[in-house]
Amino acid sequence: MLQVKDVVKRFKSGGEEIAAVDGVSLEIPDATFASIVGSSGSGKSTLLALMGALDAPTSGTIQVGGVDVTALSPSKQVAYRRSRIGFVFQQYNLVPNLTALENVMLPLEFAGMKAGERKARALDLLRQVSLSGAKLGRLPGKLSGGEQQRVSIARALANGPEVILADEPTGNLDSRNGKRIVTLLRDLVVAKKTTVVVVTHDRSVANRADITFSMRDGKIVHTKNRGV
Amino acid sequence: MSVAARGIKNTFRNKVRGSAVVLVLAVVVGLTLSMLVANEAVAARLASVHEQLDTTITAAPAFEPGAEDVGLLTADQLAQVKGLDHVATASGTIGGMLEQPKTEEEEQAGGGPKIALGGAMGGAKGTTDLESAIDGVKMGAPEGMKFPVQVNGTDDNLNGRGEPLDVTDGRALEAGDDRGAVLSDKLAEKNGLAVGDTFMAFDETFTVVGIAATTEEFDSVGVAMLAPTVMELGDVEGYNSIVAQVDDVDNLASVSDAMGALFGGAVEVRTESASALEATTGLATVDRITWMGFLICLLCAAVIVFFTLALTVRERRKEVGVLKAIGGTTRGVIAQFGIEAVTLVLVATVLGLGVTLMTSNMIADVLVTTNTPAAAAAGQDMVGGGGRVMKTVGPDGEEPKTASDLIGEVTAGLGGENLALGVLCALGIALLGSVVPAWLIARVRPAEVLRGE
Numbered sequence: 001m002l003q004v005k006d007v008v009k010r011f012k013s014g015g016e017e018i019a020a021v022d023g024v025s026l027e028i029p030d031a032t033f034a035s036i037v038g039s040s041g042s043g044k045s046t047l048l049a050l051m052g053a054l055d056a057p058t059s060g061t062i063q064v065g066g067v068d069v070t071a072l073s074p075s076k077q078v079a080y081r082r083s084r085i086g087f088v089f090q091q092y093n094l095v096p097n098l099t100a101l102e103n104v105m106l107p108l109e110f111a112g113m114k115a116g117e118r119k120a121r122a123l124d125l126l127r128q129v130s131l132s133g134a135k136l137g138r139l140p141g142k143l144s145g146g147e148q149q150r151v152s153i154a155r156a157l158a159n160g161p162e163v164i165l166a167d168e169p170t171g172n173l174d175s176r177n178g179k180r181i182v183t184l185l186r187d188l189v190v191a192k193k194t195t196v197v198v199v200t201h202d203r204s205v206a207n208r209a210d211i212t213f214s215m216r217d218g219k220i221v222h223t224k225n226r227g228v
Numbered sequence: 229m230s231v232a233a234r235g236i237k238n239t240f241r242n243k244v245r246g247s248a249v250v251l252v253l254a255v256v257v258g259l260t261l262s263m264l265v266a267n268e269a270v271a272a273r274l275a276s277v278h279e280q281l282d283t284t285i286t287a288a289p290a291f292e293p294g295a296e297d298v299g300l301l302t303a304d305q306l307a308q309v310k311g312l313d314h315v316a317t318a319s320g321t322i323g324g325m326l327e328q329p330k331t332e333e334e335e336q337a338g339g340g341p342k343i344a345l346g347g348a349m350g351g352a353k354g355t356t357d358l359e360s361a362i363d364g365v366k367m368g369a370p371e372g373m374k375f376p377v378q379v380n381g382t383d384d385n386l387n388g389r390g391e392p393l394d395v396t397d398g399r400a401l402e403a404g405d406d407r408g409a410v411l412s413d414k415l416a417e418k419n420g421l422a423v424g425d426t427f428m429a430f431d432e433t434f435t436v437v438g439i440a441a442t443t444e445e446f447d448s449v450g451v452a453m454l455a456p457t458v459m460e461l462g463d464v465e466g467y468n469s470i471v472a473q474v475d476d477v478d479n480l481a482s483v484s485d486a487m488g489a490l491f492g493g494a495v496e497v498r499t500e501s502a503s504a505l506e507a508t509t510g511l512a513t514v515d516r517i518t519w520m521g522f523l524i525c526l527l528c529a530a531v532i533v534f535f536t537l538a539l540t541v542r543e544r545r546k547e548v549g550v551l552k553a554i555g556g557t558t559r560g561v562i563a564q565f566g567i568e569a570v571t572l573v574l575v576a577t578v579l580g581l582g583v584t585l586m587t588s589n590m591i592a593d594v595l596v597t598t599n600t601p602a603a604a605a606a607g608q609d610m611v612g613g614g615g616r617v618m619k620t621v622g623p624d625g626e627e628p629k630t631a632s633d634l635i636g637e638v639t640a641g642l643g644g645e646n647l648a649l650g651v652l653c654a655l656g657i658a659l660l661g662s663v664v665p666a667w668l669i670a671r672v673r674p675a676e677v678l679r680g681e
């Protein structure tokens with residue numbers, strides 16, 4: 001269960017304090033495909049960052065599997081992100097001078113896995129996202145957007161996370177590749193019992209989620225549950 | 229791929245910029261090492277010259293024709309010299325002249341052709357049966373002219389120039405040798421004397437206890453006795469020279485000044501290493517210049533690394549954020565960028581060694597040439613304060629020509645030690661240049677990655 005309770009995140013902007021997330025509370029059960037929708041500046045990406053312990057809330061708590069991630073020390077937050085969270089970004093954010101295979105091996109290296117084991121694991125993960133052969137040795141710049149996003153998903157899955165947080169994962173993709181990526185993420189929920197939280201503008205992506213939270217001005221204004 | 233492998237790979241991620249930075253850095257690192265190598269060479273030469281320099285200072289009453297005789301130096305003055313800072317040892321010597329008694333014919337002829345016995349500026353005088361070893365005719369003196377024999381009373385087995393006696397046969401003078409003497413080899417040979425033989429001086433019988441090598445025509449062609457013996461038999465009280473040994477050549481000037489102040493203008497204070505020492509001040513300047521140059525070049529190299537890394541970190545801020553977001557620790561990311569810096573500097577160091585090989589000798593040569601004063605002409609004495617005379621002599625006692633002759637050639641070589649030091653410097657540069665970029669990395673918050681989406 002991912003529980004967000006009374007979370008507030010304020011920033012100072014031009015001497016003025018603004019609440020990017022303003023008293024949000026929500027619950028996402030395990031093995032759920034959830035989406036957060038809203039216009040630009042509604043606070044959805046900030047909320048995702050808070051869930052992933054990439055940032056600390058001004059107030060409120062976030063619990064993942066019963067652990068209050070907001071109370072973790074910085075080093076434990078790193079360990080939390082490494083072992084329990086997988087990130088998928090709109091711009092893929094692959095390291096440009098590492099091959100597809102090396103990019104997937106990176107979090108495994110951070111987790112302290114031996115070189116031989118991490119290569120085998122990375123190859124398996126890339127196979128799961130339908131990437132193999134010569135493409136594994138290519139640099140991200142030599143891969144298509146869809147292929148890069150699949151490498152990104154394989155990287156997010158590397159350490160077997162409980163939760164995958166995806167920020168506009170289809171934002172840079174055409175509709176065909178977008179659908180493939182969403183299908184891939186949905187399959188993870190079923191096959192690996194992973195909780196997937198997707199931030200999106202795209203209604204078609206949101207409509208495929210089990211639960212959708214609509215945000216406006218830092219608040220959850222609507223929740224649509226499709227039978228969780 | 230390990231952190232190290234990633235760091236090395238990242239160094240030349242942008243090939244053009246990486247190569248340009250390495251080339252500029254190679255020149256700076258090369259100059260840094262050149263300065264270091266030149267500094268070491270100059271410092272080694274400086275130490276070597278200092279080692280060779282004589283640390284003897286001699287004080288003797290000034291002698292000017294027609295001037296009032298200032299008398300001998302006293303035991304109190306010797307004690308004062310011994311009490312000066314940086315004076316390791318000091319001893320007094322009393323010189324004198326011994327002449328053969330006049331023959332009846334010479335008395336009748338009014339004394340005969342002979343050098344006047346002036347008592348060597350208040351020194352002892354007496355008679356002897358020794359015949360001087362000086363060949364007067366060879367020196368242009370009239371036939372038949374007799375030369376007196378120089379006697380030197382010493383507490384510490386020194387010759388008339390304040391140098392240790394080089395005893396080649398028998399032994400040196402010891403306490404209790406009241407009627408013992410060390411003869412110069414030429415004098416002993418002239419008079420057919422060996423260790424254990426006796427001769428007459430001051431109307432007393434002396435035994436030859438040792439034979440010393442003759443190093444200079446006049447000073448050493450003589451006889452050495454204990455100072456109290458010469459004073460007693462020669463009826464004099466005091467020393468006509470005080471010889472001080474200074475603990476370090478760097479203190480020569482200060483001790484010389486102190487002795488000058490102690491004795492006043494009527495006493496000459498001489499140090500034979502004065503001009504050599506002056507020449508080494510130029511070398512010391514080069515030593516400082518190269519050291520400063522080394523530090524400045526090191527700083528420049530660190531600045532280059534700093535700006536390169538700072539720019540890299542700024543450019544790859546998002547990547548830093550992603551690495552942190554997917555579980556990389558701040559320390560790990562800093563290590564990766566640190567390895568990039570080390571790789572950059574090590575490659576530059578390898579290339580820089582070529583620059584060092586080409587420039588180190590040239591830099592040392594130019595700096596030594598431009599900072600070495602033109603020395604005094606050969607044999608020219610330099611007069612210091614208080615009428616003190618500073619004789620110019622080379623480090624090996626040879627006649628000097630220029631300051632460069634005194635210093636000799638400074639050869640800068642890139643040895644294994646320098647190489648190791650170079651690698652250490654390179655690592656130091658990388659470390660210095662990485663400090664602020666590392667701080668920038670630590671400040672990157674992974675949330676910024678999402679915010680920039």
